[in-house]
Amino acid sequence: MWRSIASNALTLGIVAGIGLAGVLGWAHSQYRGPGPLAEAICLRVESGSNFSRVSDTLEAEGAISNGLIFRVGADYEDKTQALKAGSFLVPEGASMEEIVDIVTRGGQSTCGTEVVYRIGVVSNQIQLRELDPATNAYQMTTAFDPKAEEIPEAYSEARSDGDVRYRIAMAEGVTSWQVVDALNAVDFLEGEVAELPPEGMLAPDSYEVRPGTDRNVLIARMQEKQAEILAEAWANRATGLPIETPEEALILASIIEKETGVPEERGQVASVFTNRLRQGMRLQTDPTVIYGITNGQGTLGRGLRQSELRRATPYNTYVIEGLPPTPIANPGRASIEAAVNPEETDLLFFVADGTGGHAFARTLEEHNRNVAEWRKIEAERANQ
Known part of the structure; x- marks a missing residue:
């Protein structure tokens, strides 16, 4: 009898053990x-x-x-x-x-509200964006100028939420003065920028920050990144370039950056300036003249006058030989790489073509025809 009881108890124990193991296995899989x-x-x-x-x-x-x-x-x-x-x-x-x-x-946080401060060439904008989990894409809900007198209530509410993410998005082609002026306008950064950073030495990119980040620390990050980009590009430069230092490469890259907003054109624009430097031709580029007038403090807001094109300044490449003394903006990686690895062409001229891009030419005669076409386009637009 006792053997039967013991046997039954053992059997029950085994069954219970098997059941528990099954439950644990199921829970583990769940x-x-x-x-x-x-x-x-x-x-x-x-x-x-x-x-x-x-x-x-x-x-x-x-x-x-x-x-x-x-x-x-x-x-x-x-x-x-x-x-x-x-x-x-x-x-x-x-x-x-x-x-x-x-x-x-x-x-x-990996979703929710994001505050993005976009520093642009023409204007700056603070954007509030919400992540749509279904598409994993941010949707803009509010946008405003940080210097506006009235700040949207949605932004004030977001600033009180410790869960919000913050980013500074710096566009290619902005000047160092524009960056500092823009950073001084936002209320989620701290610290006073004591010295304007060297022109060209801030890397255009998107930088994640936290409320209270020191502006000088952020600028140091921008400088460090640009130095790394420039050093890498210079180390991989083409041979036989008419530029001798990384600093000259940065100057040329800034001109390329300001001359075209079409990514596919950078190599061609770079080749035009490279060919001109090789042949001892003046660069004759408007953005350098404009920088000599504005000192990088905002946009000119009008066309260049003939007197300005003739006036001798260190940045007037219609008058001076070679490159201006400093960069005229902060170029992005692509323009820096184009400056040290230009396309191999025999192009010497380019002018706007009315589509946002440029018409390139090898000879002055061809260029003059392109200029005449552009003048025609300008006249038609003025009469519309």
Whole structure:
């Protein structure tokens, strides 16, 4: 009899063990397997929240199938105390394990509101953007001039939200004065820029910042990046160039940057200036003349006068030989690379063609025909 009881107890124990192992295996597959989320969501984790609240939110959003398994899994991985506040993009089909990693790994928010300050050649703009989880693309909701008298309420609300991301987006071709002036206009940066950075030595790019970032620290980042880009481009330069130093390459790149906004033209524009330098021809480029008038402090806002084209200044390339003494703007990587690796052509001239690009020419006769065509286009536009 006792043997029968013991045998039955052992059998029950084995069955229970097998059942427990099955449950654990099922829970494990639920935790690590693809989740039920049909479309990506932006998960907001409030400061002071816990995994219980997060699991409730995820269950309500249809992102997890079992809140208990989610919490037990986080506890088993010893991540319960590592929960971070913020807004996090949870992709379609994310497993519980992946979601736990997303909300505990740290770093800035990956979705929600983003404040982007765009520093442009003609104007500056602060944009508020919201990430659409379904497309993983930002949609602009508010835009305004940071120097405007009235600041949108949406921006004031965003500034009070510690979960918002901030970026400074610097366009190619802006001057150092424009960058400093723009940075001084925003309220989420601190510090006074004591000295204007050298022209050309700020890398156009998008820089993520935090509220309270020192302006001088940001400018130092821009300078460091531009120095790296210039050094790399110079090390990989073509042979036989009519420029002798990285500084001269930067000057030439800035002229290329200001002469064309068409990416495909940079190599050709670079070849024109390279050919002119080789032949001892004056560069005769309007952007350098304009810089000599404005000192890089904003745009001229009008056409050049004949008296300005004849006036002798260090930047008037209709008068001086070779390159001006400094860059005339902050060129991007593509223009720097074009300056040191221009296309191989026999082009010597170019003029606007009415489409946003340029008509290139090898001879003065051909160039004069292109100029006449451009004058015709200008006249037609003036009469419209």
